[in-house]
Amino acid sequence: MWLLVGLGNPGQEYANTRHNVGFQVVDLLAQRTGAPAARAKWGAEIAETRIGGERVLLCKPMEYMNVSGQPVVRVASFWKVEPKQTVVVHDDLDLPFGRLKLGAGGGHGGNNGVRSILAEWGNADFSRVRMGIGRPAAGRDASSHVLGGFDPVERAAAEEFYARAADAAACIITDGLAVAMNRFNGSAGGKPAKQDKTKGNDTKGGAT
Numbered sequence: 001m002w003l004l005v006g007l008g009n010p011g012q013e014y015a016n017t018r019h020n021v022g023f024q025v026v027d028l029l030a031q032r033t034g035a036p037a038a039r040a041k042w043g044a045e046i047a048e049t050r051i052g053g054e055r056v057l058l059c060k061p062m063e064y065m066n067v068s069g070q071p072v073v074r075v076a077s078f079w080k081v082e083p084k085q086t087v088v089v090h091d092d093l094d095l096p097f098g099r100l101k102l103g104a105g106g107g108h109g110g111n112n113g114v115r116s117i118l119a120e121w122g123n124a125d126f127s128r129v130r131m132g133i134g135r136p137a138a139g140r141d142a143s144s145h146v147l148g149g150f151d152p153v154e155r156a157a158a159e160e161f162y163a164r165a166a167d168a169a170a171c172i173i174t175d176g177l178a179v180a181m182n183r184f185n186g187s188a189g190g191k192p193a194k195q196d197k198t199k200g201n202d203t204k205g206g207a208t
Contacts, residue, residue: 002056002173003081004029005072007090007113009147009207010062018133019065019146019208021162022089022113025129026058028166042078043071052174057081061113066206069116076121086126087169090114093142095132097154098161100168102129102181112208127177129169131161143208 006022014020030038035049035058045060059075061068076086084104090111095101104127108115118124136145150158164184171180 001079001081001085002051002054003059003072003076003079003086004051004056004169004173005059005061005086005088005117007065007068007088007111008060009065014147014207016149017147018091018150021091021131021133021165023060024158024162025089025131025165025169026060028162029170030058032166042074044075046075051170054173056173064207065116066112066208067116068113069118069120072117073120083121083123083125087129087172088114088117088126089129089131089165089169091133091146092130093133093135093146095130095134097132097134098157099132099186100129100165100184101132102127102168102172102177102185104128104177112206127172129165129172131165146208 006026008020008023033049035047038045038047047058061071105124168184
């Protein structure tokens with residue numbers, strides 16, 4: 001069993017913000033794989049599906065970003081999923097819009113959702129699909145940027161970006177992290193950068 005987590009904030013006001021790209025990817029994978037309707041449990045929306053023959057639990061934490069580690073760890077504990085069998089998809093300010101970076105271990109990189117998972121789990125061995133959203137323009141703070149919507153140019157490219165991130169997350173599960181990193185790290189539109197020949201709300205806490 002794998003756990004595939006997309007980070008974001010609950011509520012319609014956040015649905016199309018940069019901070020919710022992880023939710024978008026989980027929704028896309030649910031659609032692609034014909035997953036059943038998500039059910040609310042342990043503070044998350046979850047749905048079991050299969051990706052490449054592997055059992056996968058799709059998870060969207062329904063508590064705000066900076067406490068999202070709580071439902072993630074509750075879900076993982078109930079299903080007995082280890083960090084090494086977990087993939088977390090999230091936004092990243094330090095990558096240009098459209099860029100992907102995959103990896104495992106390390107710190108939170110400034111993302112409060114990842115920070116919360118690390119704090120709650122006490123383990124950094126989960127895989128990450130970091131989705132670049134770029135830095136805000138001069139004079140705009142980071143919080144407004146991540147909680148804002150994409151500009152028109154970004155919106156035009158967003159669907160393709162979500163599709164590549166979904167491909168990357170699926171590839172970690174089906175082919176392993178090393179293969180996925182080789183295929184998708186640095187990709188920013190079009191084909192991956194390098195092809196390999198061998199897919200209940202809690203109002204406590206903050207949205208960022």
